[in-house]
Amino acid sequence: MSTSSPLKIVVVGSVAAGTSAAAKARRNSETARITVYERDRDISYSGCGLPYFVGGEVETIDELTPRDAAWFKARYDVDVRTGHEVVAVDAAAQSVTVRDLATGNTFDDTYDELILATGVRSVVPPLPGVDLPGVFRVRTPSDARAIRAWVEERPVRRAVVIGAGYIGLEMTEQLTERGVEVTVVEALEHAMPRMDVDMSARVDAELRKHDVDLRLGARVAAIEGGESGVTGVRVGSADDGDTVPADLVIVSVGVRPNLELAEQAGVTIGPTGAIAVDRQGRTDVAHVWAVGDVAESFNLITGEPAWVPLGSTANKMGRITGDAATGGTLEHRGILGTSIVRVFDVAVAQTGLTEDQARAAGYDVEVLHNIKPDRPEYLGGESLLIKAVADRGSGRLLGAQAIGASGADKRIDVLATAITYGADVADLFHLDLAYSPTYATTKDPVHYTGMALDNAIRGKARLITPAELVRHRADGEKVQVVDVRSAKDRAKGFVEDSLHIPLAELRARAGELDPAALTVTYCNKGVTGNAGQNVLRNLGFEQVYNLSGGNKNYQAWASTQHPSAK
Known part of the structure; x- marks a missing residue:
């Protein structure tokens, strides 16, 4: 970097990725000249918080836009020019054309490094009336x-x-x-x-x-x-x-990447439809970088290109590229698509591969539906459902989804961390997680998830999902389904065409069953079903599965996904 000619960085876009890139570049270099162009008037805002302003949970929009151009200038000596739209890029000349939206005037600016943080635009279907007021x-x-x-x-x-x-x-x-x-x-x-x-x-x-x-x-x-x-x-x-x-x-x-400037610059668009970049954010055009929602990432598990536009990822990518553009060595390590959203009374969270994605990627998967209270019921614990997916060949945890009134955020973050570091499902049981009855059970739902998956993969306590059970039956295979619950619980609802043999009677009545047939045991949530599974396995039954998530999961699946499966 020449002292007589300071590095000149131009950033296009000033939300999560663009401002992160500019701030990190400044932290690395006091001499760089950094300019951010933004066509809107707001910068560095919390896009994910916008619905809550509409609803009134967030009282003023200022709470979502706490920093303006003047703040950025004072804090980082970065020139943020709002109301200025970059309308053209000339990568050969290393210049951009900028329109001042207030006056309509245009001017050219040059750069040593150009960082595209142009984000996404909403998909607007070509519907009659889509431009109506309201x-x-x-x-x-x-x-x-x-x-x-x-x-x-x-x-x-x-x-x-x-x-x-x-x-x-x-x-x-x-x-x-x-x-x-x-x-x-x-x-x-x-x-x-x-x-x-x-x-x-x-x-x-x-x-x-x-x-x-x-x-x-x-x-x-x-x-x-x-x-x-x-x-x-x-x-x-x-x-x-x-x-x-x-x-x-x-x-x-939905949304799509804003690619107009990228296409003018001649960069390669990846298979996801976003800009292809390396692990530091470089495109294949010299001195042109791309970060945030406009750029591809890669899946941490499969290594394949991935595009999941989230503010958390955009912030990381911006910081990494701001570092690399000023000589740093930070690199992006990939994503799991970890996310969470509140839907009325429940949190809905996920990380890693879904069951469908894991199967499509060629994994032989084991699937668990683990239903446990997020903390003891005597302190108000409520049901938390974790669906976890693992690779039977390696025992590696591949993904998880969680839905519950509370505690889904904590568990999905623990599971995301485990996946990031390549955890085997057996490792989950050994995690030293925080325990107090006000926050968790002694064996946390994460512990149970690891125990059940490890038993299924290595202890031969195989699991079967409701969908798989129905498929076996639809294929004409002989399947005997055994309800090991009490008569009181069975009276509240049961899997159709199942035989009721309470766990206490199972050893004595095992002769009523065919030991060579595919056998599925179940209870309310899975624990007693596993006990019945162990009894039958020890008695020489060849194929015994425990119904994942028990009758509670089956009935939820049947009533909402397949109403015909009553």
């Missing part, structure tokens, strides 16, 4: 301000949310809490489609529990209304559908 996306503080003003200044009684991903669900919750009747229209078969269907179906149930009109496997044909605003949403085809009344519409069907 139809909004949720990407920026400006969007959130407009939605909240619309809700507070008009008699908004009914809303339609198109899309049931993170933002769609958060907006649904917040609007419902404001007393608005909400209809959610999702083209896929479940809300939270990134999760396995047996978990996302529980999100469906939570939405309906709170009187959300959930339309799954449905498509919007048109948005109806006039100059004064939206009046309804046509669901189904233009000729065969119904109109859902609406005073407000939220379009939240």
Whole structure:
């Protein structure tokens, strides 16, 4: 780096990744000239907090936009120029063309290193009426301000949310809490489609529990209304559908990377549709870097390119590239797509590979549904469901999903840490986790997850999911299902075509069963089912599985995912 010619860094975009890159570059170098161009007026804002401003949990937008250009200049001596849009990149000349949106004037600026942090844009389907007043996306503080003003200044009684991903669900919750009747229209078969269907179906149930009109496997044909605003949403085809009344519409069907400048620069776009970069954020064009939601990452487990646009990942990528652009050695280590969202009374979390993803990647998987209280019931513990996926060949934990009223965040973070460091499922039992009855059980749900998976993989206490059980039966295979619960518990509900033999009677009545047939034992949640499984295995039964998550998991799966399986 020449003392006579300071390094000149231009950053395009000033949300999570761009500001992180600029701040880290400044920490590494006091002489670098760092300029950030941002076409919006807000910088370094919490995009994930926007729905909570709309709902009123966050009182003012200032709480989500605590730093402005003046603060950045004073703190880091970084020039952040809001209201300035970079409209062109000339990688050969190492220059950018910038438009001042207030005046319309354009000018050129040169760079030694260009960092693209252009983020994503909302996907706007080409629907009739999508530009009507009262139809909004949720990407920026400006969007959130407009939605909240619309809700507070008009008699908004009914809303339609198109899309049931993170933002769609958060907006649904917040609007419902404001007393608005909400209809959610999702083209896929479940809300939270990134999760396995047996978990996302529980999100469906939570939405309906709170009187959300959930339309799954449905498509919007048109948005109806006039100059004064939206009046309804046509669901189904233009000729065969119904109109859902609406005073407000939220379009939240996904996002796509903003690639215009990247394509002008000539960088390679990766297989995920985001910019291909190395582990420090370099593109394949000299002196051009990409960070945050516009750039690819890679899956920590499979090593394959991955694109999961999350603020947490964007912050890391920005810091790493700001370091590398100023001579540092930090490298990105990949992602697991760890995420969590609150949906009314439950937290919905996940990390790593889902069951479907693990199977698609070629793993021979063992799947556990572990239902335990997050802390002792005598101190208000509530049910927490952890679905964990492991590789039978190596014993490695591959992924987990969790749903519960409390404690899902703690457990998913522990499991994400374990996966990051390549933990075997047996390692989970040996983790020295914090215990107090106000926070956890003596054997934590994480411990139980490791114990059950290790038993299934190495102790031959195999598990079978409700979906697998139904598939075996559908294939015509002889399957004997044994309910080892008490008569009192069985009277509350049971797996169809199951034989009731309470655990205390199982040894004496084992002769009623075929030891060569595929046998499935079950109880309410899985523990007593495992005890029955051990009895039959020790008596010489050849194929004995314990129903993952027991009857509770089976009935939840049957009623929400496959209503025909009663």
